[in-house]
Amino acid sequence: MTTSAAELKPASASRAMALPSARRLLLWTGLAVLIAWVLVPIYLVALGAFGGRLGVFRWPKSIWPADLSFAAMSQFLAIEGVFNALVNSLIAAGLTVVFSIALGAPAGYALARYTFRGQNAYRLLVLLTRAFPLAILALPLTVSFIRLGLYDTPFGVSLIHTVLALPFAALVTQSLFMGIPREYEEAAWVFGCTRFQAFMKVVLPLALPGLAATAIFAFVISWNEVFAASILTVRERTLTAYLLRILAESPLHYRFAGGFILIIPSVLFIFAVRRYLFAVWGIASK
Amino acid sequence: MPARTSWIPYALIAPSVVFLSALFLVPLVQTVWLSFSAGEGLSLENYQRMAGDLNFALAIKNTFLLTLVVVPLQVVLALGMATMVTKLDKGRDLVLWVLTIPLGISDLAAGLAWLALLQNTGYLNSALYALGLIQGPTGWLSQETPVALFFAIVLAELWRATAIVLVILIAGLQLIPKEFAEAAEIFGAKPWTRFTRITLPLLKPSLQSALILRTVLAFEVFAVVYALGGRNFPVLAGEAYVWQNDNQNYGVAAAYAVLIMAISLAATALYLRVMRTRPEQLP
Numbered sequence: 362m363t364t365s366a367a368e369l370k371p372a373s374a375s376r377a378m379a380l381p382s383a384r385r386l387l388l389w390t391g392l393a394v395l396i397a398w399v400l401v402p403i404y405l406v407a408l409g410a411f412g413g414r415l416g417v418f419r420w421p422k423s424i425w426p427a428d429l430s431f432a433a434m435s436q437f438l439a440i441e442g443v444f445n446a447l448v449n450s451l452i453a454a455g456l457t458v459v460f461s462i463a464l465g466a467p468a469g470y471a472l473a474r475y476t477f478r479g480q481n482a483y484r485l486l487v488l489l490t491r492a493f494p495l496a497i498l499a500l501p502l503t504v505s506f507i508r509l510g511l512y513d514t515p516f517g518v519s520l521i522h523t524v525l526a527l528p529f530a531a532l533v534t535q536s537l538f539m540g541i542p543r544e545y546e547e548a549a550w551v552f553g554c555t556r557f558q559a560f561m562k563v564v565l566p567l568a569l570p571g572l573a574a575t576a577i578f579a580f581v582i583s584w585n586e587v588f589a590a591s592i593l594t595v596r597e598r599t600l601t602a603y604l605l606r607i608l609a610e611s612p613l614h615y616r617f618a619g620g621f622i623l624i625i626p627s628v629l630f631i632f633a634v635r636r637y638l639f640a641v642w643g644i645a646s647k
Numbered sequence: 648m649p650a651r652t653s654w655i656p657y658a659l660i661a662p663s664v665v666f667l668s669a670l671f672l673v674p675l676v677q678t679v680w681l682s683f684s685a686g687e688g689l690s691l692e693n694y695q696r697m698a699g700d701l702n703f704a705l706a707i708k709n710t711f712l713l714t715l716v717v718v719p720l721q722v723v724l725a726l727g728m729a730t731m732v733t734k735l736d737k738g739r740d741l742v743l744w745v746l747t748i749p750l751g752i753s754d755l756a757a758g759l760a761w762l763a764l765l766q767n768t769g770y771l772n773s774a775l776y777a778l779g780l781i782q783g784p785t786g787w788l789s790q791e792t793p794v795a796l797f798f799a800i801v802l803a804e805l806w807r808a809t810a811i812v813l814v815i816l817i818a819g820l821q822l823i824p825k826e827f828a829e830a831a832e833i834f835g836a837k838p839w840t841r842f843t844r845i846t847l848p849l850l851k852p853s854l855q856s857a858l859i860l861r862t863v864l865a866f867e868v869f870a871v872v873y874a875l876g877g878r879n880f881p882v883l884a885g886e887a888y889v890w891q892n893d894n895q896n897y898g899v900a901a902a903y904a905v906l907i908m909a910i911s912l913a914a915t916a917l918y919l920r921v922m923r924t925r926p927e928q929l930p
Contacts, residue, residue, distance in 0.1 A: 391731055396745050402760040402806060403748075405770055409763040420784055421773035464663040471659035483660055486667060491859060492915040493675070494867040497884070497904040500891055501677035502670070524670045527663060556655075585753030587870040588884060592891055601755050605870060609877055613766060616874075620759030627751030635744045639818045 403624060409617030410434060417613040437618035446603035447622070449515045450584060453599055456519035457583035458576045461526035462534075466572065469534025470560075474543065487528040495525050499589035506593060513595050521589045526579035533578075533641050537571040538564065574637035577630050584626060678908070681901035693898040697906070700899075702881040710883045712797070714865040717804045721861060722854065724805065725812035729820060730842075743817075750810040757807035758874025762788075765799050765875070790879045800880060803871050808864065812857045819853025820846070855922040862918070863911045883907050 408426060409417060413433035438444060472480065499521050503512060511517035541564055549559035590602040598606065604619040611619075631638070685692035697703055732743055749757065764770050767784040775781045787795040823846065831841050847854075869884035878885070887903035890896050 388731055388734055391727075392735075392742055395728060395731075396742065398806065399745055399748055402757075402764055405763040406756075406760040418768050420768045421776045422768065422770050423773075424770060460666075464666050467659040468663045471656035475653075475656035477656040479657075483664065486664070490667070490671060492863060492912055493671075494863055494884070494904075494907050494911055495671070496867060497887065497907055498671065498674040498678065500887065500897065500900050500904050501674045501681050503891070504897070505674075505677075520670055524667065527667065531663060581751050585751070585756075587753060587755050588867070588888065591888065601753060601870070604755060604759075605873065608874060613762075616759050617763055620756045620763075620874075623756035624752055624760065627753070627756070628748055631748055631751040632744060635740065635747070638743075638747060638750075638814055639821065 403628070406617050406620050406624065409614060410437075410621035412614065412617075414612065414614050417617070433614050434618050434621075437615050437622075440615070442598070442603060443600075443619075446598050446600045449518075449594075449597050450600040452515040453518040453522060453590070454580045454583035456516060457522040457526055458579045460519060460523040461530040461579040462572065462576055464523070465527045465530025465575075466534045468531040469536075470538050472531070472535040473538035487531055490524070490528045496521070496586060496588035498524065499592040503592060512593060513597050515597060515599070518590050518593050518599060519583065521593065522583040522586055523579075525586065526582045529582070530575050530579060533575050534568070534572065536640075537568050537575075541567050571637065574634040574641055577634050578641065581627060581630050585623070675908075678901050678904050681897060682905045685898055693902040696896075696899050697902040700886070702886055706881040706883050706886045709797075709880055710866060710868065713800065713804070713868060713882070714862060716801055717808075718858065718861050718865055720801075720805060721809045721812050722857065724809050725816050725857070728809070728813050729816045732817070733820065747810045747814055749807050750814060752807060753870065754807060754868070755870040755874055757803050758871040761799060761803040761806065761871075762875055788876050788879070793880070796876045796880050799875050800872055803875060804865075804868065807871065808861065812861060815853050815857040815860070816850065819850050822853075823849045851922055851924050855918055855924075858922070859915050859918050862914045866907050866911050866914070 405424075408424075408429070411426075411429040411431065411433060412419075413430065413436075416428070416433075438447075468483070471477070472484070502517075502521060506512035506517050511520070545563050545567075546556075546559045549563045550556070554562065585601065586599075587601040587605055590599040591605050594602050600619070600623060604616070604623070608616065634641070682693050683689045683691070728746060732739060732746070735742060752760075762769075765787055767786050771787075772781060772785055775785075776783065786792065788799060789796070827845050827849070828841050831845055836844065867884050868882055869888065872880050872882050872885060878889070883903055884907060887900045887907070890903060891900035
């Protein structure tokens, strides 16, 4: 009877159960070490961010939080330029989301639903972007952006960030739309919808969660990008560009405060898209 | 799929083609052009200035050394993580979420997080002090301790960018049919044999993607290094940034950019060739 119960379990579960206890202990020890390895630096930078000037120089340090306060963080946010940089980061990332979805999703839909001449050339163009360090392209763009009045604007930064996020958005939405049966759309046509109406009423609602995940990835890509943002801005810096610029002369506790502010949204975003992470990257890495 | 080709797909891809042409292909050509132009006409002047720069040889050495150490370690570490996670039945999602958190963290923030740990009065030194190994606050990230600084950067890079390899490999593992390993198990193959004979070969396309992506990004490494060591550890992308922003010399910055692109392309071509997979080898 016990054997039949074991057979009913999925293969992976029965294999895990079959692991001898010593090996299970080893497995969980290994995982605990890895989890600590990921979380400890985040915890320590948080202590640095809330410990203030005195906390940074306390010696020797204790890994337990002691006299933490929001004072250090609010001081950091009150520095001239920090709030502006935060707003610029949000604007640039927001625009990157809009552009990469607006340009990438139609392309993904075309790749998923049509066979057309030049399809492979287009795919090659998208894949080619993978072989280049794209942020470097900000160098020549400085000159053109100055001429066009795009230099030192979050809009200009978002354009180069869209180059980073767009190929990703096109590939991911392609597979997203391939996963939605074409018959649904055809049924809507039969009932008198135009192609556009059919797309809006049938396909879009089904694609929405995946599109949201793609949007979050585009946001993170822009939020985190340092090189291009630093090259393309002087006064209207993004948070990363601002931090990079003040890095050499700013006191340690301000650096930690900045680092902590950069980390928090990222952690939340990864949590929000955790279900899509593997599907999305499985496709994007093709 | 409709048999006739209509104008619709072209209308759908046109905006992104225009965009990528304007902001990917044009700047690509411009970078190359910029790097060869000095005064009037074409010359190698920018490249000569780049090669003659004090930091140039060091930047090349550092960037290559970092890539050669970090990328293979990341692949091994990610393979280990992926294998461990697939053995889990409970708490798998939670563990995976935690392990992939660094994916969302910027290189700058990662550098700052490790700075909290490694700075003079930081937590590592406190621990070493408690163990009686050092007398007081000790600097690891200065010019006088290049080896320690190198290892600090390696640690921060491993911390930050192993998650992306892990995600790509797990996505790849999910595509391998379970029957293969089960069949091998029935024929008596040990875990290690199953791993090297079945999992690894079938994982080759994912490994290739991960390697290309990570190598290209590793040659672009910059903010982690800057956050931890300032300019004590010159790397190629950092030099490009300095020439552009501090020295206001776009030509030499472009020469650095072209060099980084050339190395990235060569690495990509190498991976594509060495790790070629024939269609019949795929599951």
